[in-house]
Amino acid sequence: MELAFAGWSGVLILLMYGAIMLGVGIVTYLKNRNVHESLDEYYLGGRGLGVMVLFFTFFATQYSGNTVVGYPPTAYRMGYEYLVSVPYFILIIMVYxxxxxxxxxxxxxxxxxxxxxxxxxxxxxxxxSILAAFLMLYALGNYLLEQFVAIGQGVSGLTGGQFLIK
Structure with missing residues (x-):
């Protein structure tokens, strides 16, 4: 009987998280519905965010689901020689x-x-410009697919495998 409820606490946490995010979105919408909506406002927060937000955006992009779910299996398969990837990750931030x-x-x-x-x-x-846009979208495809894998792994782990697709 205990196995039937395995993972439901994770489902409850995900539902609560979703409800909180929906609530934040509704409150923000109601608070700002009189603000003139522009692309600057939507994508860049009205251009008032600052350099620290830029830094954390780059950091979150670099060390996201790709790093958590994508690289560790590769490191496990390759072994010690994959250790060289750590300086490369740091080098990417330095180049940014x-x-x-x-x-x-x-x-x-x-x-x-x-x-x-x-x-x-x-x-x-x-x-x-069009070529550059396509090349950037192609490069982001890897990150997008890895985010889907990371979300799937995270939900599977959080729910105890309750929603595995077989």
Whole structure:
């Protein structure tokens, strides 16, 4: 009888989390429904977030489900030689920090919204901008798929395998 209820506490936690997020969304909507909605407001928080938010955005992007669920199995399969990946992860953040603050300032100065806006401003070519957008979307595909795997693994672990698809 005890096995029948295994994982339901995790289901309850997920439902509570969903209800809290829905509540936050409704309260935020009601609070800001008179604010003029623009792409700047939606994507960039009205451009008032600052460099620390930029840093944590890069950090969350780099060390997300991909790092938690994607790389450990690879490290397990490859063994000790995969240890070289740790400096590479740190190096990615260092490279971000080399160009991100300058791009942040340029974005504020020229009211740029996306990296493709910068490319369009720099090269003044619609075909180059479209190619850049497709290349960026292709590169993000790996991260998107890994997030789905991470969410699936997280829900499976939290619910005790209650919702495994067989």
């Amino acid at each position: 920090l080399m160009f991100a603050p300058r791009m942040y300032l340029m974005g504020k100065k020229y009211k740029l919204l996306t990296p493709v806006d910068w490319i369009e401003k720099r090269f003044r070519s619609k075909p180059v």
